[in-house]
Amino acid sequence: MSTIVDAKGLSCPQPVLMTMNEIKKVKKGEIVILVDTDTSKENVSRAAMAQGWTVKGVEQEGTGYRVNISKD
Amino acid sequence: MPKYVQFFSTRWGIIGVGAFIGVFAQLLQKWGNPANMGICVACFERDMASALGLHRAAVVQYMRPEIIGFVIGSLIAAYAFKEFRSRAGSAPIVRFILGAFAMIGALVFLGCPWRAALRLAGGDWNAIFGLLGLIGGIWVGTLFLKGGYNLGRSQNTHASVGWLLPLTMLGFLVLMLIFPQVQGQDKSGVLFYSLKGPGSMHAPLLVSLIMGLIIGFLAQRSRFCTMGAIRDIILFKQAHLLSGFIALVVAAFITNLILGQFNPGFAKQPVAHTMGLWNFGGMVLAGLAFCLAEGCPGRQLFLAGEGDGDSAVFVFGMITGAGIAHNFGLASSPDGVGPYGIPAVIIGLLACLFIGFTMRKQVA
Numbered sequence: 001m002s003t004i005v006d007a008k009g010l011s012c013p014q015p016v017l018m019t020m021n022e023i024k025k026v027k028k029g030e031i032v033i034l035v036d037t038d039t040s041k042e043n044v045s046r047a048a049m050a051q052g053w054t055v056k057g058v059e060q061e062g063t064g065y066r067v068n069i070s071k072d
Numbered sequence: 073m074p075k076y077v078q079f080f081s082t083r084w085g086i087i088g089v090g091a092f093i094g095v096f097a098q099l100l101q102k103w104g105n106p107a108n109m110g111i112c113v114a115c116f117e118r119d120m121a122s123a124l125g126l127h128r129a130a131v132v133q134y135m136r137p138e139i140i141g142f143v144i145g146s147l148i149a150a151y152a153f154k155e156f157r158s159r160a161g162s163a164p165i166v167r168f169i170l171g172a173f174a175m176i177g178a179l180v181f182l183g184c185p186w187r188a189a190l191r192l193a194g195g196d197w198n199a200i201f202g203l204l205g206l207i208g209g210i211w212v213g214t215l216f217l218k219g220g221y222n223l224g225r226s227q228n229t230h231a232s233v234g235w236l237l238p239l240t241m242l243g244f245l246v247l248m249l250i251f252p253q254v255q256g257q258d259k260s261g262v263l264f265y266s267l268k269g270p271g272s273m274h275a276p277l278l279v280s281l282i283m284g285l286i287i288g289f290l291a292q293r294s295r296f297c298t299m300g301a302i303r304d305i306i307l308f309k310q311a312h313l314l315s316g317f318i319a320l321v322v323a324a325f326i327t328n329l330i331l332g333q334f335n336p337g338f339a340k341q342p343v344a345h346t347m348g349l350w351n352f353g354g355m356v357l358a359g360l361a362f363c364l365a366e367g368c369p370g371r372q373l374f375l376a377g378e379g380d381g382d383s384a385v386f387v388f389g390m391i392t393g394a395g396i397a398h399n400f401g402l403a404s405s406p407d408g409v410g411p412y413g414i415p416a417v418i419i420g421l422l423a424c425l426f427i428g429f430t431m432r433k434q435v436a
Contacts (some may be wrong), residue, residue: 009225010206038155039295042081063228
């Protein structure tokens with residue numbers, strides 16, 4: 001069961017801030033982050049990896065992306 | 073390299089782009105741009121405002137092709153990599169006001185973060201106060217970010233919305249071609265030109281334009297941002313963007329040594345004053361405004377080039393701020409701060425605090 005962080009339409013650094021807050025909250029598991037720019041996709045992936053999370057996949061969704069991250 | 077990472081967004085990518093900007097900014101100076109001002113987004117937008125007659129400071133009138141190139145280069149990169157996405161509607165009036173005050177603060181210091189770095193690399197130690205102010209302003213901005221400050225969501229919109237700033241820039245280029253500089257005259261058609269001072273110093277049009285296009289292209293790919301560099305290290309302890317900013321300073325410094333453009337000291341530095349407190353204060357205001365607006369002045373141009381209509385509003389805010397700064401004596405000169413520069417910085421800080429404190433609602 002993954003939580004969803006909807007960061008669509010928000011510019012840097014909001015998607016990363018929201019992802020970090022969720023990472024702190026859930027500690028481990030799966031998080032799906034919705035973003036709509038390539039910059040946000042890269043920033044969120046980079047921030048997640050720096051926290052020891054794995055980027056499991058990035059899917060195109062509409063004009064944006066679904067970034068799936070997880071930590072066991 | 074994982075598929076969700078492209079080369080320019082890697083550590084070496086951003087370092088390469090920062091170093092490229094550092095080297096070619098100094099070469100632009102050698103090719104004709106003003107001293108320690110190979111590239112300055114704030115100064116160049118100020119020169120453009122004056123070239124259009126929005127203010128009439130005679131020594132800073134030139135339609136800078138570098139700025140035009142930044143926007144168009146980013147537009148080309150965004151289309152080439154399918155990243156052009158027209159969006160708008162995230163607090164445009166706030167961005168306009170932040171742009172205006174960012175410019176006013178930058179013109180009290182006499183430079184944007186890019187020029188602060190280039191001034192430091194040229195041995196202008198006054199820039200240290202400016203950079204400390206920049207860090208201080210961004211630090212205050214990160215406190216607001218931690219407290220929930222945000223500008224709200226943008227919406228996807230018609231492609232033409234994202235095209236308006238690039239088209240405006242192309243229009244400026246057309247004006248330069250129709251009304252080129254005439255030797256010894258300060259006006260050519262609708263454009264003003266400087267006969268002396270920094271506005272009279274510029275690399276050849278084509279050189280400036282090509283360099284602007286290349287930097288715009290590279291910066292769009294790498295997301296180069298001088299404000300983000302400092303913000304991310306404070307907020308996330310993440311040095312990705314900072315490594316690009318440091319690469320810019322180091323590359324500019326080495327290039328200056330090779331070209332004989334390094335002149336250390338405080339006094340008599342080009343287009344600079346020695347009032348440390350207001351070099352600091354001006355950049356506190358600029359740094360805070362850039363942080364609240366979510367991008368340094370260069371990044372705002374690159375974002376506008378990839379379709380961000382809100383960043384375009386910030387750019388017009390900066391150009392308007394330049395008009396206000398020079399029309400009403402807010403801008404500094406080598407003699408020191410302008411007659412109304414200090415109250416303008418204080419009013420700007422109050423405006424930023426008002427925005428920061430009141431826009432903390434959690435996003436829906």
